[in-house]
Amino acid sequence: MLGLMQDQPLLISSLIEFAERHHGDGEIVSRRVEGDIHRYTYRDLAARSRRLANALDALQLQFSDRVASLAWNGYRHLEMYFGVSGSGRVLHTINPRLHPDQIAWIMNHAEDRVLCFDLSFLPLVQAVHAKCPTVKKWVALCDADRLPQDSGIPGLASYEEWIGGHPSDYVWPQFDENTASSMCYTSGTTGDPKAALYSHRSTTLHAYAAALPDVMCLSARDSVLPVVPMFHVNAWGIPYSAALTGCKLVFPGPAMDGKSIYELMEAEGVTYAAGVPTVWQMLLSHLKPTGLKFSTLKRTVIGGSACPPAMITAFQDDYGVEVLHAWGMTEMSPLGTLCTLKNKHLSLPKDEQMKILQKQGRAIYGVDMKIVDGNGKELPWDGKTYGDLLVRGPWILDTYYQGDSPLMPDAQGRNWFPTGDVATIDADGFMQITDRSKDVIKSGGEWISSIDIENIAMGHPAIAMAACIGMPHPKWDERPIVAVTLKPGMQATREELLQFYEGKTAKWQIPDDVVFVDAIPLGATGKMLKVKLREVLKDYQLPGV
Numbered sequence: 001m002l003g004l005m006q007d008q009p010l011l012i013s014s015l016i017e018f019a020e021r022h023h024g025d026g027e028i029v030s031r032r033v034e035g036d037i038h039r040y041t042y043r044d045l046a047a048r049s050r051r052l053a054n055a056l057d058a059l060q061l062q063f064s065d066r067v068a069s070l071a072w073n074g075y076r077h078l079e080m081y082f083g084v085s086g087s088g089r090v091l092h093t094i095n096p097r098l099h100p101d102q103i104a105w106i107m108n109h110a111e112d113r114v115l116c117f118d119l120s121f122l123p124l125v126q127a128v129h130a131k132c133p134t135v136k137k138w139v140a141l142c143d144a145d146r147l148p149q150d151s152g153i154p155g156l157a158s159y160e161e162w163i164g165g166h167p168s169d170y171v172w173p174q175f176d177e178n179t180a181s182s183m184c185y186t187s188g189t190t191g192d193p194k195a196a197l198y199s200h201r202s203t204t205l206h207a208y209a210a211a212l213p214d215v216m217c218l219s220a221r222d223s224v225l226p227v228v229p230m231f232h233v234n235a236w237g238i239p240y241s242a243a244l245t246g247c248k249l250v251f252p253g254p255a256m257d258g259k260s261i262y263e264l265m266e267a268e269g270v271t272y273a274a275g276v277p278t279v280w281q282m283l284l285s286h287l288k289p290t291g292l293k294f295s296t297l298k299r300t301v302i303g304g305s306a307c308p309p310a311m312i313t314a315f316q317d318d319y320g321v322e323v324l325h326a327w328g329m330t331e332m333s334p335l336g337t338l339c340t341l342k343n344k345h346l347s348l349p350k351d352e353q354m355k356i357l358q359k360q361g362r363a364i365y366g367v368d369m370k371i372v373d374g375n376g377k378e379l380p381w382d383g384k385t386y387g388d389l390l391v392r393g394p395w396i397l398d399t400y401y402q403g404d405s406p407l408m409p410d411a412q413g414r415n416w417f418p419t420g421d422v423a424t425i426d427a428d429g430f431m432q433i434t435d436r437s438k439d440v441i442k443s444g445g446e447w448i449s450s451i452d453i454e455n456i457a458m459g460h461p462a463i464a465m466a467a468c469i470g471m472p473h474p475k476w477d478e479r480p481i482v483a484v485t486l487k488p489g490m491q492a493t494r495e496e497l498l499q500f501y502e503g504k505t506a507k508w509q510i511p512d513d514v515v516f517v518d519a520i521p522l523g524a525t526g527k528m529l530k531v532k533l534r535e536v537l538k539d540y541q542l543p544g545v
Helices: 013-024 042-058 075-084 100-110 121-131 159-164 200-210 239-247 258-267 277-290 310-319 350-357 450-458 493-498 529-535
Strands: 027-031 038-043 066-070 091-092 112-117 137-140 180-185 195-199 222-228 248-251 272-275 299-302 322-328 335-339 362-365 368-372 388-393 416-423 429-434 441-443 447-450 463-473 476-487 513-516
Touching: 013 042, 013 075, 013 299, 042 075, 042 159, 042 222, 066 075, 066 100, 066 121, 075 180, 075 239, 091 529, 100 112, 100 121, 112 121, 112 180, 121 137, 137 159, 137 272, 159 200, 180 200, 180 222, 180 362, 180 476, 195 200, 200 239, 200 335, 222 239, 222 258, 258 277, 258 441, 277 299, 277 310, 277 429, 277 463, 310 322, 310 450, 310 463, 322 362, 362 513, 368 416, 429 450, 441 463, 450 463, 450 476, 450 493, 493 513
Parallel strands: 027 248, 066 091, 066 112, 091 180, 112 137, 222 248, 222 272, 272 299, 299 322, 476 513
Antiparallel strands: 027 038, 180 195, 322 335, 335 362, 362 429, 368 388, 388 416, 416 429, 441 447, 463 476
16 A cells, blocks of 8 residues: 655755745855855745756757766856756766866766856866867856957857846756766776766755754754865755755855965854865864964864864864764765764763764764675674675665666675775764775784874874875785875974874884875875875885885
């Protein structure tokens, strides 16, 4: 027997309809590429998204055709989130930090039909447009009077002129909620990038889950600044959750330095922000020497890579900002876990609470997870046993676009996605990433967590960034070393840093050496690229070996 409830598909268009109807005067603020501050409302967003949908219809784009973006966080990019997907096409957000050849490959693989781009990326588009024959329309996200006349891109149009010629009346089509809504390619550090293809259903469910109290806890009372790029897994789904809750949105545009982010936060009363550790490191580096404080910021979610405990402590103790440690992947839409305390933890001493908050956190409803050994056998949740982390759920990838399925079936026939992470899970369900499976260091048959080594180094006042890798050793197979960069004007010696580890980890886990480098290679989303670091240190030899 079936339930007697209305059957309405979960579509992205329903989010913007809801925001317009119930939070129409909610504010959306953007720092534009032009340098000024732009303001409008959810009501304006909805109307302009409908204009965009009409413009796409006029191009005679087919259902599920791909429309790509190369853009910063801003209101025009946000309109694409709803106008493209809502009209039944697929939004393809492209990471502009990738190499031009890689971008051209991605666009051809996706068979993009339209590309909309901020003028910051005009040189990039000029480098790839002749290599992308499937693109029929090139659109600069600007006013007509700012359109470059000698771009060399045939038929280049101004976004404002393009959508401005179309009405704001539009009836969003109804279709299967499992229809593709957007796609995002992995950074492709090994081999060609792969695409996760999200659905309307998965995106809407993810938006619900992200807004929950023990997750991002978003509400109409918040002013939210997503520093995480809109081209990085849909800004962790925040634009969709914002429409769902009606919170004020504040977009930083291209100004991503610590000073600009801080000033925008203060000017717009930001209460909540989201980004990767490298961004927050820049923000803290701006605050500390100037003695500045936050007047409204209360919470920040940090993900993309492990958040150093020193950063959590600095935010909480020095600035009164709660840090929400999160974990996820492109293939997971991306949220998988978020770390908040349970009721029973509230009476624990502060240092015991901190040990919990350093973990990546508990699974969000909709995500199931487990750790397994090399034979696929599930391992205990004791907080000590390491295993390969597997996940499953309604917003987790089944198959890569035009690629293979990575899923692993269990004895019950359920399919699990292998994350590539090594983790522990404690009895309360708190998961902690100890390493990427390809980065784990095995010394004398025992595992050493490179993340633990990095976190300790980051606790030293002189260290700006640290990356731990394993080096070949004739007796122990591998031994850890830590590569570090120093904060401006700071100094430290190898001996001082090695001594800093004493008492903070087992003696056999202390790195054999410290290597000072000018910079640690970072990927397109701000993650450390240990493959490239190993290339930089290819001639390095351990002391005494």
